[in-house]
Amino acid sequence: MANNHTAGAAARTFAPSELCQRMLAKTSKGTCGPCILYLEDGTIFYGRACGAEGTATGEVCFNTSLEGYFEVMTDPSYAGQIVTMTYPQIGNYGIDETDVQSAFPGDAVRPASAPAMRGMIVRDMCTTPSNWRSAVSVPEYLRAHGIVAIEGVDTRALVRHLRDNGSKMGIISTEIFDVDELAERLAAAPTLVGENLVKTVSCPAPHEFVAADLPATHDFALSAAAPARHKVVAYDCGVKRGILEGLVRAGCDLTVVPWDTPASEVLDMNPDGVFLSNGPGDPDAVVETYEQVQQLIGKVPVFGICLGHQMISLACGAQMEKLKFGHRGGNQPVMNLVSRRVEITAQNHGFGLLFPSLGKLVPELSGGETEHAADGDLRVWVRRGIAPVVMNERFGRIRLTHVNLNDGTAEGIQLLDAPCFSVQYHPEASPGPTDAHYLFTAFTRLMDGEENYLDIDTAKDRLAGWNFAETAATETEEN
Structure with missing residues (x-):
């Protein structure tokens, strides 16, 4: 240097x-x-x-x-x-x-x-x-x-x-x-702040993504996709192919649509659920997407990851912050406040949700607390073993479900009065660990109408769909 x-x-x-x-x-x-x-x-x-x-x-x-x-x-x-x-x-x-x-x-x-x-x-x-x-x-x-x-x-x-x-x-x-x-x-040169990079990577027109689109070259490691039973519309804000493959393997037939597709057009497709993808850059600049999300929440089950999580948060009226150097890599530790398990996750983002901006704490659902921590470090909830709930002006109760253990930032939320949840990280292994695979399962359970759709044995679910897991189970039974 x-x-x-x-x-x-x-x-x-x-x-x-x-x-x-x-x-x-x-x-x-x-x-x-x-x-x-x-x-x-x-x-x-x-x-x-x-x-x-x-x-x-x-x-x-x-x-x-x-x-x-x-x-x-x-x-x-x-x-x-x-x-x-x-x-x-x-x-x-x-x-x-x-x-x-x-x-x-x-x-x-x-x-x-x-x-x-x-x-x-x-x-x-x-x-x-x-x-x-x-x-x-x-x-x-x-x-x-x-x-x-x-x-x-x-x-x-x-x-x-x-x-x-x-x-x-x-x-x-x-x-x-x-x-x-x-x-x-x-x-x-233009900076990331204020620039809409999503429109540079989104698909130009709707297209299908189904089991037939899964790469045959991955069959040596991955099992066949589950039978399709859910029709899902996926907003492409720069979606990773591995995310689409994960949804298909969980039993979803996908219609992938551009980032700025009107909510009315999505609802006219009569989907079982809507997925909001990952994507680049400043979430505040992607106005056209989160304005549509605001119209979708409460009308259809919604699941968002990464930028999709930020789109849901902005639709709820939250504020974003630019992180000092972001979270990028396949070894980011996150505490799941619902299961009380630590997940090693794959992440790629430079902006994050300011959880207190979603609303005031509901004391009876937040361990009696009435005020957010002054320093904004959400690891206080990890230490207390509580998934706090705030009252949001637009969509009612919202629960904090995941916290980053490195810096105490928000990594996931769940709307308790609407069928909607999101995480800041990526639930597939392209690349990365499989700890968060259960989120695909949770989305299908949400579309099935299960009330406790996040109540999943994450340690067991992380092996779902891998050939080596099936081989190991067979060998264990034989021995």
Whole structure:
């Protein structure tokens, strides 16, 4: 890491020597040019190009997952961002494009597998993957899709900097090394706050997603989908394909609709339930979606995740906050206040719900408490073993169901006077753990009219649908 380099010094300091290039050419890395990462506070990191040539701007964030880099790369929720992977080596098992997470059906302008992220930062990029499913390396994929990437960066130092100072806008380039020009380009780039990125990743028209759309290449690990018995309309705010697959495997036939589809059109489809997907950016900027959600709540069962959780919260009149550096990764601990179990969850968001903004506490349902904690840390409810309830002006009683154990922020709510619930994290393993799979089951139970639809043995449900679980059960019975 370096600071305050002069215009020409950066290029002269980092340009690889002829000897260095000859040495690299003899390795699996091959020849590669210089690359630079410049943050809005003047912090500079130098490295080597490991993706497409060019320049990209975006919010620099970090993901703490140990695997699943391809699913991260193709998650539409990363629109507008430059993603730092904290795991030191990326690309060692290559890419199978059937694992792509973009659910966009694709067209002549935008391929179905096109990543939404702006750039990528890694410590070490593997150019020679080894895995029986791999069809292409990460650098080849990045170059094919025009994504600028940098390796050789001290990602530990970068992540510490972001944790200490908060998320930063950044610019990554293989062609510009003049610090003043980088700063000028970055200053002119749009920020995430106030920008509607959802409209850039949502599908352009309604389309079906059913059991026949499940990838056959996953049959070695996953069981066949449950028989379809629920008709669900899914708002595509940048939905991950793995989420749609999870709903289908739980027994849902899906009609996926654009982010701004009017509530009246959705209700005319006579669905058993409505699903609100994950998506990128600032939830306050997605006005067209949460205004529709406000008209749907109470008329049809509703389930939201990630941005969908924020859409439900905004429909209830809540306030959002921009988190210091967000939650991104497959190892985020969350306390389920209903089951009293800790879930290890997959998350990807930079904004969160301010739970007190939903309403005043109902003392008789909140352990006698009448005031929210002054510091806003919701872990007080974890320690007390209480799922508090507030009285909302629009939709009545709302219960806090999930709390992040790292920072005490809200991770889930349940409307007690309307069939509606939501979580801030992702309930599928693409990538990530399976602890939250029960949420798909809970949604089907809600559509079935079960009153205690969240009362589920989460430890047992987490194995549902996996071949290895069925094999293990058979072997146990035989022994």
